[in-house]
Amino acid sequence: MQYVVDGLLIGCVYGLAAMGMTLIWGVMDVINMAHGVLIALGSFGMYLLFTNLGINPYLGVVLAGAGGLLLGIGIYRVAIRRVLDTSHLSTLLATFAVNMILVGLGTAAFSTNPRAVDVNLGSLTIGSVTVQTTRLVAALASILIAGALYLFLNRTSPGKFIRAITNNRNAAEIVGIHSQRMLALSFGLGCMLATLAGGLIATFFPFSILSGDTYQVKSFIIVVLGGLGNPLGALVGGLILGLLEGIVPAFLPISWVPVIEFVLFILILIVKPTGLFGGKE
Amino acid sequence: MSILKVDGVTKSFGGLRALTNVSFDLPEGQILGLIGPNGAGKTTFFNVISGVYPPSEGRITFRDQDITGKKPYDLAHLGIARTHQIVRPLNELTVRENVMTGACFGRENKNLNQAGEIADQVMAFVGLAGHSERLAGSLNVAEKKRLELARALAARPYLLLLDEVLAGLNQSEIDIMIGAIRAVRSQGVAIILIEHVMRATMSLSDRLIVLNHGEQIAEGTPSEILNNQQVIEAYLGDPELAKRLMESEQGHGNS
Amino acid sequence: MKPRGSPGLWLILAGVLTVSLFPVVSDNAAMREVLFSVLLAITLASSLNIILGYTGYISFGHVVFFGLGGYVGLYLISAYGASLWVALPAAGAAGALLAFLLGKAILRLRGSFFALATIGVNEAMRALFNNLPRFGGSTGIALNFSVYEAYGGATRALWLAYGLMIALTLAILLISYRTKTSKFGLGLMAIREDEDAAEVLGVVTPTAKTWAYVLSAIMPAMAGVLYYFKNSSIEPNDAFQLSFSIELLVMVMLGGSGTVLGPVLGAAGYQLLRNSLLISPFFKNSQLVVSGVVLLLIILFIPVGAVGWLRRRFPRLRKTLI
Secondary structure (H helix, E strand, O other), rough: OOOHHHHHHHHHHHHOOOOOOOOHHHHHOOOOOOHHHHHHHHHHHHHHHHHHHHOOOOHHHHHHHHHHHHHHHHHHHHHHHHHOOOOOOHHHHHHHHHHHHHHHHHHHHHHHOOOOOOOOEEEEOOOEEEEEEHHHHHHHHHHHHHHHHHHHHHHOOOOOOOOOHHOOOOHHHHHHOHHHHHHHHHHHHHHHHHHHHHHHHHHOOEEEEOOHHHHHHHHHHHHHHHOOOHHHHHHHHHHHHHHHHHHHEEEEEEEEHHHHHHHHHHHEEEEEEEEOOOOOO | EEEEEEEEEEOOOOOOOEEEEEEEEEEOOEEEEEEOOOOOOHHHHHHHOOOOOOEEEEEEEEOEEEEEOOOOHHHHHOOOOOOOOOOOOOOOOOOOOOOOHHHHHHOOOHHHHHHHHHHOOOHHHHHHHHHOOEEHHOHHHHHHHHHHHHHHHHHHOOOEEEEEOOOOOOOOHHHHHHHHHHHHHHOOOOEEEEEEOOHHHHHOOOOOEEEOOOEEEEEHHHHHOOHHHHHHHHHOOOOOHOOOHHHHHHHHHHO | OOOOOOOOHHHHHHHHHHHHHHHHHHHHHHHHHHHHHHHHHHHHHHHHHHHHOOOOOOOOOOHHHHHHHHHHHHHHHHHHOOOOOHHHHHHHHHHHHHHHHHHHOOOOOHHHHHHHHHHHHHHHHEEEEHHOOOOOOOOOOOHHHHHHHHHOOOHHHHHHHHHHHHHHHHHHHHHHHHHHHOHHHHHHOOOOOHHHHHHHOOOOOOHHHHHHHHOOOHHHHHHHHHHHHHOOOHHHHOOOHHHHHHHHHHHHHHHOOOOOHHHHHHHHHHHHHHHHHHHHHHHHHHHHHHHHHHHHHHHHHHHHHHHHHHHOOOOOHOOOOO
């Protein structure tokens, strides 16, 4: 039971990270290969604010998120906009190039040594299950943010514009929606979700500039599981993956977890590429 | 012999009925015009015949062989070729290479050398000989349409499906195409023609089928169709125009 | 129609062979090592080009064939005392088999999905080999130095591996050229340009794609054997390094995807640039950033790569710049 709860909690945060990727993929058919490093930068952002300026870690997460939004918009304008509708290869490599640049800069600035943020909120015990409060808070924050994203996409004007351009960009432009602004905003939001997740992860796991890679690959799996462009699906996909990671070590050595994850990934791609909950093709 | 026999073909996409119970027979060497308002299901029909997707119901027989549900490449090998409404040139290949693919992978399965010779002939036939080494992506719309046609012809098919091959062309370009289509027919190729350019369609087609909302509302010779009340209401609109078209069709005769 | 092999092909082959012979002639082991890595890059990039440049399928995890080949080769050598002459074809066959099976499973996926699937496959293989005790688990396989005795000692073994690498490189260049100028290649390029239109034209796409993928897997697998034979050990994180796959993609794009010459120039250029940059302390730290910037600039401004750009700029040279 302990495993299940732990898995679900961390699954929420995985889901949050994956939501960023699925949003971008759904809106503009771009796979953000810089997703992982953005998660890592989110962790670092929160860490620096906490360690150097004494800012409350959770406030630091929010600020890191804001930074992610701005950085994302910048990345879109510089690297993505020009190649947006050319070919999958171009956008893949463009975001990958951004990844290389950010990892390189990050390594130069922070080296590859792991860092940790000491956030101790104690733990809660319910019945036979003991939960670290930081993990609980992170999970709750993830769900809150997911809810906020849902409200944003469905109840606000920019959100509706984003849904419009996802659906049919040409038609949206004809009715006067400024698609480039919306695309930039969407990319920014996707990056923001990544940095928020990174900040939250840093409250209970150590991290380095390279740790984002693992989360990026997990995000791929979750996005496909949950359905392309489906943020709710990403959250549920994250829960499933978290659950898997929690339960499998009870039966197999932990080094088998990646194998199972990837086999699952490939199977889903083959059997139901639209994901368990449906999404774009 | 009957080249194509379509029997009760119906196609649904989820809840949407795109085609309902379309049936007809197409003998060798005949030009069949397929007309109807936009969204009537004409291109869907072509997609079903060329194997892009299978029909939901019904059967399609090609030269006495049941081809229902076969893949596009199998149908190409049997001798069906088509052009697309929105042209699909192989952009980074030259015009010559484009036409060669038709000959290489179509019914006759030619090797590169033979395909090259056929390509040269076909390019001359459609008037693209001077553009042979240009990249297909650099052609203008009219040239790309001719390329579509050339690619389909290079396969020397038994059945040619032409999807709005005249759209966007000016009058002299249309006349050239009409001549080409007639020449193809005289070589024994059966042709189904989707067109909105009425004068050309009426003058080219031996028979017409009219689709509206996926249903076959009329079938017959051009003059029968022009006089058909249902067709006029659904598509041609103005009975006076219908009369004028008929007169002009009789006037142009068989040029 | 065309004369046997275009002048461009002979130029490339002659060029590669001539440069490769420098270290042999001058008995320079250091130069040999540099050129080995260049030839390795050329072989891998040219192989990737078959599925990526000719067929248009983005293989992000192509290194999986390299790693698998290395493992199969070293396993046969260490566990069964097999010689290189057995290990090489065995690895090639293993790579081909993996590509064949994978092809059946994932080639039906388009665009980004296929790319992701290849990443998944590579990561799965890495995780798998990490867990298999037969292949040494996370420690991998290490060759006993006595293995080299069969080849006349370690030095001669290294030279032998180098010679074989030259042979592999020349072979892949010939294969690449033959593919490009064959009917099979025309079908692949039709798939690349417009897969649906290619099907309507009669290209049997599932078969064509599978063969392209198989063809693109054989040389990397064999190259893997040579590389890890020289290295005398192999371990999972090194054998299935995703970043190496990405570097191969960069090489193909840099030089010009879909051409025979492109991967050669791209691989050679990238490797030499990388080596020379690594010497300077400043660039050593910023290597990743510099590579990233270069890649981004290419993607944004010259996506057709060096050879593509040259072909557009000098149409007369098209027959040579194949």
